Amino acid sequence: MEFENILYGVEDRIATITLNRPEKRNALSPALRREVVAALKAAEADDEVTLILIQGAGEAFCAGYDMNSYAGGQANPERPDGWNHSELFESWTGQFPRSCLRDWMTIWDLLKPVVAKVHGYALAGGSELMSMCDIVFAADDCVMGYPPTRAQSTPDIEYFPWKMSMAQAKYMQLGGHSVTGQRAAEMGWIAKSYPAEELDEQVMRELRPMAKLHPAMLSANKIALNQTYEAMGFRSALQSSVPWYVLAQGFRPGSGEFKTRAARDGLKSALQWRDGDFKEEGFVL
Template structure:
């Protein structure tokens, strides 16, 4: 496999590992990181020795979200599209308004369509775009104390990828998306968002052991089973609902007041914008002194 700048890759027994590797940025999902991630997934897809793929993060978080550098600088629709130059190749380009969420969906459907199961191994902060990546994997194993949530719905836009209704009860969907609040890894399992929660020091061992358990099934059988499950959810409307959700996300960005966060970020800096967004809730970037805080990317 090629050398990468923002991820690490390895093979252990019958599973491959892709490790997001921007720990100084809490694994913020830059365009380059996502491009490398998709390339590594394709490489493992073609490797006959790999039967299951694990995605995890370096440092103290899985991912704090999309890298906001540049994104929050967009001033109008033309700038908004221009800021998307250099996007990873994930299929359709979707130029014009609404390009960003549709582009994200094109990438996540690649994970969906891989023949091999993909497991997200989540620890620390898993926020906003980080939750989209983790959730769109086939399985999600989490640390009990992981912090998982989608704070951008407080002031920026509705969610880019509306996976929530397919993961948990309607009332919990509304609770989380009406507030942007987070849940712990343990709570994520209780509401159906994740498969298993274990102490963080056991997470790697448990996730890899389960990957090897899956690997006992021959690859053609796994491929057919994954396709069977995928198609059932597609018939129920999962793809269409996410595409419609992406269209509404764009409407949310264009709403009155929709440019406040970006303007504040340009004029006062990203930290000030995040404090403005989260201070009424006293969490995330505006948590009380002494509390752990994400920084740099919470889209």
């Protein structure tokens, strides 16, 4: 398969998907998302693949969604697969979060385990992609979180209650906080963290023996675990977060303030307005 936005390869029964837009910190454009989904499905169909690793090229795993690809005055903005353009639906049914959930549930439904290796940053949409993977390893010093919940919207994918305790989920989402990989491991958000200089070596140390397990055994275990979370309401809970995104992003009082400031004063000014008080208190990493 030929790709423009990712690198894909298979070695020792491990399929590696590398997000390859380093100049954009691997921001998730519709094209990049489309290729990740295609690569995931190709790996699932390949009997020479036991498990799948997702990583990022350059200085970050993924800085979030590339919002320039979706909106902002473009005559023909690029849209993810499955986007409903109908005037009856587009303005109020949350086509953007629906598309995010549709893409990353591919990981959940895949018959093979998907592992994320995180360095640099995994923010907003990048943290969604990371959190939907079955296992996450990260560098101690990487930064992960969801700052847009301070001023823009609720998450596209409401993963917080499923990945950490209620105390930590509310702290992270209400404050839009970010934490290091080391802290994320302590919170139980991710499986393990390692010193940045050891991350590649340690992740392969984790994956080599796992890749030698029988794929059907891994699949049975993944499905059994996932069905337990399904019984607890995982899928319906994620689906129910879509209307809250729509309300928070487009209909609540003050919903357009960030976008207005960014258009009028520039993105840096809008980020300062959103994050400045937290930065002043030392909470911005």
